[in-house]
Amino acid sequence: MEETNTTDLSLSNVTSGYEHFNTSSPYRCIWDYRLQIISGVSIGVCLCGLVGNVVVVWFLGFQMKKNPFTVYVLNLAVADLSLLLFLPAYLTLQILRQFHCYIVIEYGLLFDILLTLFMFSYFASMYLLSAMSLERCLSVLFPIWYRCHRPENLSGITCGVLWALAALSASVVFTACRFIIYCPIVNHCVNSVNVLIFSVFPFLSNLALFIKLRCGTYRRHPGKLYVAVLLSVTFLFFFGIPFSVFLSINYYYRNLFFPYVTCFLTSLNSSVNPVIYFLVGGCRQRRFHGSVKVALRRVFEEKAPSEDGSRGQGNTAAETSL
Secondary structure (H helix, E strand, O other): OOOOOHHHHOOHHHHOOOOOOEOOEOOOOOOOHHHHHHHHHHHHHHHHHHHHHHHHHHHHHHHOOOOHHHHHHHHHHHHHHHHHHHHHHHHHHHHHHHHOOOHHHHOHHHHHHHHHHHHHHHHHHHHHHHHHHHHHHHHHHOHHHHHHHOOOOHHHHHHHHHHHHHHHHHHHHHHHHHOOOOHHHHHHHHHHHHHHHHHHHHHHHHHHHHHHHHHOOOOOOOOHHHHHHHHHHHHHHHHHHHHHHHHHHOOOOOOOOHHHHHHHHHHHHHHHHHHHHHHHHHEEOOEEOOOHHHHHHHHHOOOOHHHHHHHHHHOOOOOOOO
16 A cells, blocks of 8 residues: 655654555564654753744844844844754654654654754755855955945845745655655755755855955955854854755665754754854953853944955955954
């Protein structure tokens, strides 16, 4: 008979080493305390990350005047906040499944919905961070054009488009896997594109720009916001992308621990951005000064890049904030 729909989209059969469930293949329960430990640690990281992202959303939403980059950061924090809500819920069900091995059958649709919402938040976080890093690069490389010709509502429009794109990507994967319509191919294509366009390209472009700023003819000191963006993109490359790799190859290569480890890395990736903002904003002359609010304000209240860029070109020895 045809395979049940839950096994194609749910991580449960992949993470536990099960074969696809059908009436001729009895569902087998496998207990592994190491998986429960990884899940528990991931849930703990998510709870800590929730606190940090709530602080960022509160500060940018109610304590600071909006600018083009804070719009991106605010949307990114909301996406990470959503991910850190859905992932613990999903992992909690996975833990309960170990105690009641048929829970994945009884609540298969709930598993699929939670995983799809988690993927939606994951995609949105990746897309928003990539767009923010790309715009930051443009503001540094072309400061005059950026200041004079940038549309006023570009950040808001871009964020709206990227949220819609994330919803479309998650919906396509959900539909393909729920109704078994070329699920492996769709999963592989969507996540391969995400890895190349929304991770590798932002990471390499930001790294190249950083090297150019520090080692070029006109050496300039990257501003705090640029350093924060570079660190966030770097963490996305090393901690966020493994989950996309897992989604891309899980139908061809199955491993007991890889899904749980990638979820743990994803929880770290979504939890680390508030820590980055605090460390970058609070660090002055290799020491930490001020409260969380002061540190965040130092990161997000930087001068216009065109003003700093013109000052840096006039004096190669001066440190400028980009």
